[in-house]
Amino acid sequence: MSFKIRFGQQGYHFADLKTLLAKASPARSGDYLAGLAATSHEERVAAQWALADLPLRHFLNELLIPYESDEITRLIVDSHDLVAFAPVAHLTVGGFRDWLLSDAADTAAITALAPGLMPEMVAAVSKLMRVQDLIVVAKKCEVITYFRNTIGLNGHFSTRLQPNHPTDNEAGIAASLIDGLLYASGDAVIGINPASDNTQTVGRLLGLLDEFIQRFEIPTQACVLTHVSTTLELMNRGAPVDLVFQSIAGSEAANSSFGINISMLREAHNAAQALGRGTVGNNVMYFETGQGSALSANAHHGVDQQTIETRAYGLARAFSPLLVNTVVGFIGPEYLYNGKQIIRAGLEDHFCGKLLGLPMGCDICYTNHAEADQDDMDMLLVQFALAGGSFIMGVPGGDDIMLNYQSTSFHDALAIRRLLKLPPAPEFFHWLKNTDIMDAEGNLLCGPHLPAVFAKALNFAEASHGQ
Structure with a gap:
């Protein structure tokens, strides 16, 4: 017509x-x-x-x-x-x-x-x-999901702790992990983008995260953001998989370029649910999206990038995911040229995902060749939090040393929580108070001294996982 x-x-x-x-x-x-x-x-x-x-x-x-x-x-x-x-x-x-x-x-x-x-x-x-x-x-919109804690409650604000390392060094990852937890980051997920996608490396990182979470009784979930086929293989080998991650797009052809289809996602979803590793719920999928992915794969079918991005949310909601986030400025200025376009796109994606019933987060980010800077990201961060966004990234210093892009830091999340009085997920907040990291008002208690739990954690990192 x-x-x-x-x-x-x-x-x-x-x-x-x-x-x-x-x-x-x-x-x-x-x-x-x-x-x-x-x-x-x-x-x-x-x-x-x-x-x-x-x-x-x-x-x-x-x-x-x-x-x-x-x-x-x-x-x-x-x-x-x-x-x-x-x-x-x-x-x-x-x-x-x-x-x-x-x-x-x-x-x-x-x-x-x-x-x-x-x-x-x-x-x-x-x-x-x-x-x-x-x-x-x-x-x-309020979209609530559950695994080892409760994500998406109105009046709460969660973070993914992102302790990436350019060589997947376990001591480096552990140091970033401890740093993030001391700033109350990590209730949405502790999620590593591995530098290597081979099963041995991913399995080793899964073991590291699982051992850390279990030893210190942290009410959160872990994820190594590898291809779904790698995660399927590792689940078959008995690896400690909490969440299944996959990047998705809004057309079959774009997803084929990622090496996935609905059948593969369904197989992984069923396998992860069968493990029963959640304690308060069993939402087991973690999806990432981004405007421009279908165009970069020449798989957009003449559909504008924001509409085909929203179609990816139609795919995501079929799997009742724990987390979905738009990595809004990561693909580059060829798709979102400047801060104005990134801000608008991030708020559109959040709006569309939430309206469709998804637990939406946002990686508030930009690449260094985009016409954007930290002031633009601060604007999107505040607006996203005011819009009821479920979670953001927590990256040491806001500068991912493995993926080489600019995102939000542990301090950024802390600033928003203080400014808008938004505590972390309830179960995680309770753990933070019990470990003397935060008080009941959400203030950090660490000062110059580590809580006892993290003095032990440093020993864990040094003794068990290299230098």
């Missing part, structure tokens, strides 16, 4: 739904690179105007990527809940925006609606929203 609209003295024509969505998207370098973006501000506003008048039901009839050739499309269509969709089925995209901003759209109503929303509907409404709107609506 084509769309025509007269805007001012100019008439505009959009050949189909994916063209309309692309032209309505806020400006970003990836869509210009793909030749999909609006050619002027006037054309963008005209597309947004036409999109606002489009009935939500239209998304049930015009698919962006054919059902027959894409398993993500099939998953989205086959899992769509018409009963849950009914309360908003009569609305246009613009009417849906108005409803989301109204008092009628409270936490309970949005939670009930989530199974009735297709990712493309959610991407569409985000294109009509100001930054303020994205924050206000996302704040209403």
